[in-house]
Amino acid sequence: MHSHELDPRLDVIPSGQLQAHLPAHVVEQLPAEGVTVFAVSDDASDTAAFSARYGFGLEDCANTIVVRYKKDGGEHYAALVSLGSLRLDINGAVKAALGAQRLSFAKREAAVEHSGMEFGGITAFGLPDDWRVLVDAEVMARSQIVMGAGVRAAKLLLAPDVLRQWPRCEVAALTLPAE
Numbered sequence: 001m002h003s004h005e006l007d008p009r010l011d012v013i014p015s016g017q018l019q020a021h022l023p024a025h026v027v028e029q030l031p032a033e034g035v036t037v038f039a040v041s042d043d044a045s046d047t048a049a050f051s052a053r054y055g056f057g058l059e060d061c062a063n064t065i066v067v068r069y070k071k072d073g074g075e076h077y078a079a080l081v082s083l084g085s086l087r088l089d090i091n092g093a094v095k096a097a098l099g100a101q102r103l104s105f106a107k108r109e110a111a112v113e114h115s116g117m118e119f120g121g122i123t124a125f126g127l128p129d130d131w132r133v134l135v136d137a138e139v140m141a142r143s144q145i146v147m148g149a150g151v152r153a154a155k156l157l158l159a160p161d162v163l164r165q166w167p168r169c170e171v172a173a174l175t176l177p178a179e
Helices: 015-021 024-029 047-054 090-098 108-115 137-141 160-164
Strands: 035-039 061-071 074-083 102-105 132-136 145-148 154-158 169-172
Touching: 015 024, 015 035, 047 061, 061 090, 061 108, 074 090, 074 108, 074 137, 090 102, 090 132, 090 169, 132 137, 137 160, 137 169, 154 160, 160 169
Parallel strands: 061 145, 074 132, 132 169
Antiparallel strands: 035 154, 061 074, 061 102, 145 154
């Protein structure tokens, strides 16, 4: 297994207690197997601080970014999951993957309102059914990743295979080559 699973710094939340910690719509969509949920202190929730405190590299921290785009005359939202160590190619790869005519990062308030999650804790699980969820191919190359859990006070630890097997996940190359 992974060394992190036994890391004493991780305050694992038992599956029976998830409802008390995470938004209900996130818990409903979490895969039953392969996801460890653990509590984090709010001051260490942002990626860089989290990485420093809990010992996960930025290359193992997967951020979920909400974008808004125009396509076929309508406005849509999508979630992009990418590693903290890489930059999204918003106007190239992401735009092409979504088939978007125009694309922008969603405003903070809109991302929070539409996802029903806390800013800084947004996760791919539990998003509205009409959102596309694109996961950068580089995420799939990691042995394990840490993602938001819908709130700033928790994170998800999982193998990328869990995402790959999740029906809503679309894998695409979304980031710029590392410099």
